[in-house]
Amino acid sequence: xxxxxxNFQGWLLFAPAAILLLAFTHYPTITTFLNSLxxxxxxxxPRRFSGIEGxxxxxxxxxxxxxxxxxxxxxxxxxxxxxxLAIIMALIVNKAIPGRGLLRMAYFTPTMLPMIAVANIWLxxxxxxxxxIDQATSIFGFESTNWLGSPSTVxxxxxxxxxxxEAGFFMVFYLAGLQTISPExxxxxxxxxxxxxxxFWRVQYPLLLPTTLFVLINAFLNSFKLVDHLFVxxxxxxxxxxxxxxxxxxxxxxxFLDVSYASALTIxxxxxxxxxxxxxxxxxxxxxxxx
Amino acid sequence: MSSIEVKNLSKSWGEIEAVKxxxxxxxxxxxxxxxxxxxxxKSTILKMLSGLETVTSGxxxxxxxxxxxxxxxxxGVSMVFQSYALFPHLNVKENIQFGLKVRKVPAAExxxxxxxxxxxxxxxxxxxxxxxxxxxxxxxxxxxARSIVSDQSVCLMDEPLSNLDSKLRAEMRDEIRDLQQRLGxxxxxxTHDQVEAMSMADQIILLNSGQIxxxxxxxxxxxxPNSIFSAQFIGLPPMNILNLKKIDITALSNxxxxxxxxxxxxxxxxxxxEHLNFSKKGLPVTVxxxxxxxxxxxxxxxxxxxxxFLREPRQPKIHLDDKLNISWDPEDMHLFKKNNQRFxx
Numbered sequence: 105x106x107x108x109x110x111n112f113q114g115w116l117l118f119a120p121a122a123i124l125l126l127a128f129t130h131y132p133t134i135t136t137f138l139n140s141l142x143x144x145x146x147x148x149x150p151r152r153f154s155g156i157e158g159x160x161x162x163x164x165x166x167x168x169x170x171x172x173x174x175x176x177x178x179x180x181x182x183x184x185x186x187x188x189l190a191i192i193m194a195l196i197v198n199k200a201i202p203g204r205g206l207l208r209m210a211y212f213t214p215t216m217l218p219m220i221a222v223a224n225i226w227l228x229x230x231x232x233x234x235x236x237i238d239q240a241t242s243i244f245g246f247e248s249t250n251w252l253g254s255p256s257t258v259x260x261x262x263x264x265x266x267x268x269x270e271a272g273f274f275m276v277f278y279l280a281g282l283q284t285i286s287p288e289x290x291x292x293x294x295x296x297x298x299x300x301x302x303x304f305w306r307v308q309y310p311l312l313l314p315t316t317l318f319v320l321i322n323a324f325l326n327s328f329k330l331v332d333h334l335f336v337x338x339x340x341x342x343x344x345x346x347x348x349x350x351x352x353x354x355x356x357x358x359x360f361l362d363v364s365y366a367s368a369l370t371i372x373x374x375x376x377x378x379x380x381x382x383x384x385x386x387x388x389x390x391x392x393x394x395x
Numbered sequence: 396m397s398s399i400e401v402k403n404l405s406k407s408w409g410e411i412e413a414v415k416x417x418x419x420x421x422x423x424x425x426x427x428x429x430x431x432x433x434x435x436x437k438s439t440i441l442k443m444l445s446g447l448e449t450v451t452s453g454x455x456x457x458x459x460x461x462x463x464x465x466x467x468x469x470x471g472v473s474m475v476f477q478s479y480a481l482f483p484h485l486n487v488k489e490n491i492q493f494g495l496k497v498r499k500v501p502a503a504e505x506x507x508x509x510x511x512x513x514x515x516x517x518x519x520x521x522x523x524x525x526x527x528x529x530x531x532x533x534x535x536x537x538x539x540a541r542s543i544v545s546d547q548s549v550c551l552m553d554e555p556l557s558n559l560d561s562k563l564r565a566e567m568r569d570e571i572r573d574l575q576q577r578l579g580x581x582x583x584x585x586t587h588d589q590v591e592a593m594s595m596a597d598q599i600i601l602l603n604s605g606q607i608x609x610x611x612x613x614x615x616x617x618x619x620p621n622s623i624f625s626a627q628f629i630g631l632p633p634m635n636i637l638n639l640k641k642i643d644i645t646a647l648s649n650x651x652x653x654x655x656x657x658x659x660x661x662x663x664x665x666x667x668x669e670h671l672n673f674s675k676k677g678l679p680v681t682v683x684x685x686x687x688x689x690x691x692x693x694x695x696x697x698x699x700x701x702x703x704f705l706r707e708p709r710q711p712k713i714h715l716d717d718k719l720n721i722s723w724d725p726e727d728m729h730l731f732k733k734n735n736q737r738f739x740x
Contacts, residue, residue: 286478289480289482291447291467291474291476291480292476292480293497294467295445295446295447295474296468296498296545297494297498298468298494302497307482311483
């Protein structure tokens with residue numbers, strides 16, 4: 105009898121977290137998966153089981169491949185650059201220089217701004233003729249460019265903005281990583297005649313590998329998650345040149361009202377991100393030195 | 396021949412003077428200890444010697460070469476850090492040969508020197524281990540090996556034993572001293588532990604608030620402390636200091652009275668606990684405490700409200716609150732003047 109009471113109390117304590125998780129994570133995931141296996145319901149046609157048809161049409165959908173490739177290019181174009189910048193910025197603000205606090209804040213400001221606000225700022229930068237970039241380049245006699253309006257420049261433009269937004273965020277992790285390294289290590293290396301560069305490559309960089317791994321995974325996940333700016337800047341255009349998976353899912357579900365196909369796309373994204381997280385736990389973590 | 400010559404060395408950060416006008420000489424192949432309480436500037440002096448800290452004024456010569464403004468790596472010194480400063484991602488071998496790689500020493504010679512250094516500190520079997528898999532003593536050895544392998548004749552050590560437990564500390568003390576003698580190293584060693592200083596040093600430089608209080612061989616400082624600070628910093632329990640105005644001088648032996656009389660303006664009397672003896676005549680005292688350590692017994696005694704210590708090698712049959720008399724030989728008595736300096740007759 106007493107055991108039952110204790111069990112009940114246990115379940116009661118477990119309930120708040122369990123209910124929230126079930127209601128807002130597990131249940132939607134399962135219904136999304138089920139939706140992806142059925143056709144859409146409409147007035148004239150009832151919902152019917154279609155199996156993997158949704159996934160098959162995904163594979164033959166050129167727009168899907170286009171947005172997936174865009175996403176991969178975005179990841180490739182932004183992650184190494186923002187990590188590199190983040191390390192450099194962290195190294196700079198880790199030193200005892202005048203105005204260090206101000207500089208740290210300046211580097212971190214883009215991260216604090218909401219993505220929509222960032223997009224609005226950059227919309228002004230990129231605007232043809234009147235935008236900051238065009239005004240600057242016109243001084244040197246360059247032609248006006250429609251940065252966000254032409255398929256060849258739109259994705260790189262988005263990349264630059266993403267790097268600007270993300271590098272400061274990653275800097276914080278590198279700064280934290282750098283500060284766990286004992287200053288005596290630098291003194292010891294200095295005494296042995298190690299140059300700044302040598303010290304960075306042989307000591308700081310290897311000791312920052314755990315940070316780099318963490319940042320890498322986060323940056324990859326972020327490159328799929330951040331789409332807010334597309335609403336302001338391009339709406340995925342022109343001709344899907346700047347469209348990304350998450351934005352495509354949004355369009356499919358809420359503009360084209362194709363819930364079934366949107367569900368299939370969502371499951372694809374979910375599996376992709378889950379595999380990334382798994383890769384972190386299973387493979388890469390073992391190869392990285394932890395103190 | 397002197398290996399290191401420090402002249403009028405000072406260091407200040409703005410208003411704060413960490414080191415004030417310090418001069419000393421470290422003879423070649425000797426073991427010099429910079430001793431003092433925390434904040435006395437001893438580590439700052441060591442850092443200035445190594446070149447990791449800039450000098451405000453004064454000069455440093457190493458092997459007759461002025462290195463005052465020279466880069467750390469060009470001074471010809473190696474250093475052992477308090478926290479060992481081992482690179483956590485490199486194994487023992489890589490840690491030892493870090494400097495050799497930086498200096499681009501050829502691989503064959505590198506192998507040979509690493510093997511020798513590892514052998515000298517007994518690390519030959521642990522070369523593949525990471526620092527995180529080593530005990531405190533072993534890490535200490537890696538730091539020593541890294542210093543040895545650099546082949547610099549001057550080695551600076553910054554409280555290298557302070558992170559070890561007391562048993563290991565005693566072992567490493569012997570080992571470092573032995574290593575220094577065997578390899579003929581010139582060592583400058585910073586510590587706040589007077590036991591380390593007494594047992595290892597050829598020369599002790601005692602510091603307080605950025606200034607040298609006394610320098611000399613351990614027995615010289617122990618037997619002839621030039622000030623109350625010096626007398627009390629070295630020795631455990633420290634030297635007893637009694638205010639002459641507050642003791643009954645008439646109870647002392649004639650020789651002692653005479654010696655005190657000669658030094659008219661002395662106001663304090665210093666006597667080491669082991670130089671006090673219980674006796675029939677002499678200063679009347681009451682036993683206030685007894686600490687039995689096995690090899691010795693330390694008695695806390697008091698005379699006219701002044702507490703001090705007496706150390707006996709055996710455990711005499713004496714109890715708390717016993718009223719006894721103590722005496723001492725005149726030559727064991729130190730007298731200090733008003734400015735806390737030693738009275739020299």
